[in-house]
Amino acid sequence: MTTTIRPPASGTPTPQRRSAASEPLTFRQRLSRFDVKASPYFYVSPFFILFALVGLFPLGYTLVVSMHEWDLLKGQGPFVGFENFVEILGDSMFWNSIGNTISIFLLSSIPQLAIALIVAYLLDQGLRAPTFWRMSVLLPYIVTPVAVAIIFSSAFNEADGLVNNILNVFGIPDQAWKHDTFLSHIAIATMVNFRWTGYNALILLAAMQSVPRDLYESAAIDGAGAVRRFFSITIPSIRPTLIFVIITATIGGLQIFTEPRLFDVSTAGGIGGSDRQFQTTVLFMWELAFFRRDFGEAAAVAWLLFLLIVGFGLINFLISRRIATGGDKPDRRARRARERATRGGAA
């Protein structure tokens, strides 16, 4: 035990006490024990203290604000209980924003996932120069959301934007990308898809690469075509990753702000369209807080959105749990192996 004491390498104050015979040893031991016991807390405490201050406290205090009359400039007013929530839940603009958010979310996540799956599948084919292809696919990700919004807001310009010009070539008249509700949702979803499809393709590619190759081979020998192999082997094997991508897309998609905020600034002032046709919920919250100066109602919106996101997350989690515990994979593999054995005999 005592042999562990070595000449000190660093200038910590403890080694100096070594000169006294046995007293410093116990002190050292006690110090060492304190070191072992307390250090972990010192390591984790910066995170927890800072997170409590800047993450949890604001979220909790949002609830306090939401139960008061609270003006941006005049400050705290009287306590009103759940009145702000009642007000918001009866506000058609709130429901309009929820509808827009979900519509944009669905229009962005479903095509995005489908295309990301195809791209990941193509990248998984043993390409030459794989790094080149992967980097090229990821390129749009480095364009910031603000720049994406600016570029696409210009491309979707109704009078002479790129998109309408291209449509005109095919004999399709100009479309009202910024005024029509559905078309504006498509345009905003396009921005999201532009930035995230390649990114998600790489996540899915990583999952696809971990699928054992002999599974494909045996299926191929069984006569399963490429499409059949994709749906019967690839998709079930990468299901956990697929669910992860869906959950993160949900959490991000329900908080979409930058793209609708900047889609039509010059005619609509950036509150989500002249008729709020693409105002999302975070954008609605922002308008309430900083244009209409009603912190109380804005805080109520924040909490309702928070509950919605947690709810969506929980549903996703439960679904993914059920799928994860299904565990039919070993069975299937065993069956395939058996089938392969028989097939091998035939050929």
Add this chain to the structure above:
Amino acid sequence: MSTLIPEPIPAVMIDDDVEPDRPARPRWGDGGNGRRRAMGTAGIGSRPGFLTYGLLAAFIIGGAYPLWWSVVVGSGTNATRGETLPLLPGGNFLANATKVLDAIPFWLALGNSIIISSVITISVVTFSTLAGYAFAKLRFRGRDGLMVFVIATMAIPTQLGIIPLFMVMREFGWTGTIGAVIVPTLVTAFGVFFMRQYLVDVIPDELIEAARVDGANQIRTFFNVALPAARPAMAILGLFTFMMAWTDYLWPLIVLSPTNPTLQTALSQLQSGYYVDYSVVLTGAVLATIPLLVLFVIAGKQLISGIMQGAVKG
């Protein structure tokens, strides 16, 4: 069950067309035979064909063209935008860039963005590595409970707390300063989780034990054992944290004034005038993309391996 069946039997059974207990099998076999031969050309083991490369190239061009289009319009005039599918850049890029620099405090915004993103990155990586190491390799009371807490908070959208955050910043007189942008993101639950997941596998417990036996105290063990091992994950976490801080828009928009913006809020100001010169706006978008493009060229491979290893969402 299958172990009871001796190996050769199925092989023998498949030889004749009649299989007593599994009647469906021979029919599948016949169908399979035909398809299997067709598959030989386009199936497993063959090099990807023209179709694969063609589809991928189409996808990549679709992703790159909007960027190229911004360069083309940004280097032309406002009339260039009216063209159907402009492909060649004009000669007005520098003129338009000058207009951008006149319209917004570009260099100040760039400096602010660099400072904000760097400080946030250093802070997140430092505190995440410390806490991640403790969670991965040290034993202490309450460890598992605290880790569950970290995981649970990962999914919480903390940006919904912006209203009290704004009130606090105003109370302290921090609004309009870049400190107000930095402080709320000094730590992330994701960072702690990410470092913990990495370190738990990468450092053998024996190594830490050995360091302790050699007389190293905890902090020395951290610096001499954990830190060198954590370096690759720290780089990846740093990269994603930097991207996150750099692209953030909502919070800087709220807490900063137009006279002291980040690159993102400054860029969005370009568009806010009543008359919008799109060639100038798009030049701004191109200029603002250059820093991340440089980062991408330098660290693109790490970015890709980060996405593919950790399934990170930044």
